[in-house]
Amino acid sequence: MATSQPKDACDLLDDDHKAVKKLFKAYAALVELPGSKKKPTHDKKRELASKICFELTVHAQLEEEIFYPPVRKAIKDDSLMNEAEVEHEGAKILIAQIQSMNPADAMFDAKVTVLGEYVDHHVKEERTEMFPKARASKVDLVKMRDALQARRVELTADSGVPA
Numbered sequence: 001m002a003t004s005q006p007k008d009a010c011d012l013l014d015d016d017h018k019a020v021k022k023l024f025k026a027y028a029a030l031v032e033l034p035g036s037k038k039k040p041t042h043d044k045k046r047e048l049a050s051k052i053c054f055e056l057t058v059h060a061q062l063e064e065e066i067f068y069p070p071v072r073k074a075i076k077d078d079s080l081m082n083e084a085e086v087e088h089e090g091a092k093i094l095i096a097q098i099q100s101m102n103p104a105d106a107m108f109d110a111k112v113t114v115l116g117e118y119v120d121h122h123v124k125e126e127r128t129e130m131f132p133k134a135r136a137s138k139v140d141l142v143k144m145r146d147a148l149q150a151r152r153v154e155l156t157a158d159s160g161v162p163a
């Protein structure tokens with residue numbers, strides 16, 4: 001890929017945030033199509049929703065395994081970290097529901113839309129509170145960027161799901 005190397009772990013994670021936001025926007029555009037065009041969009045919705053769920057699952061696992069534990073130790077803000085982890089739990093419940101549903105289901109759009117709102121809120125807290133605190137700490141975020149990249153390769157290779 002021609003994209004430049006993210007400068008640290010926070011940058012890498014925020015690139016994920018931006019990428020998934022684009023997917024949610026593409027999904028929202030399908031939801032807003034006039035009724036007559038809705039039915040043929042089911043395949044596209046399924047594809048986008050699967051990609052959203054997969055990307056978020058990998059992202060959450062990367063944060064939970066590699067980013068959150070040392071950051072929690074370093075920034076000494078347990079309530080911020082606890083809230084982030086509870087938000088991950090909430091997102092995972094919605095992701096599991098979406099993965100077991102069909103786009104023809106009346107609740108499918110609502111589940112994806114609410115997941116997007118949920119992720120927006122969570123990302124805002126990471127971007128404006130957690131990342132600045134992590135960058136101000138002694139955690140080596142450049143070394144962590146490399147660990148995140150290596151782990152992502154493993155996770156995406158194991159999945160069998162096209163990235």
Ligand SMILES: [Fe+2]
Pocket residue numbers: 060063084088122126
């Ligand atoms: Fe997160």
Ligand SMILES: [Fe+2]
Pocket residue numbers: 013017059063123126
């Ligand atoms: Fe994140």
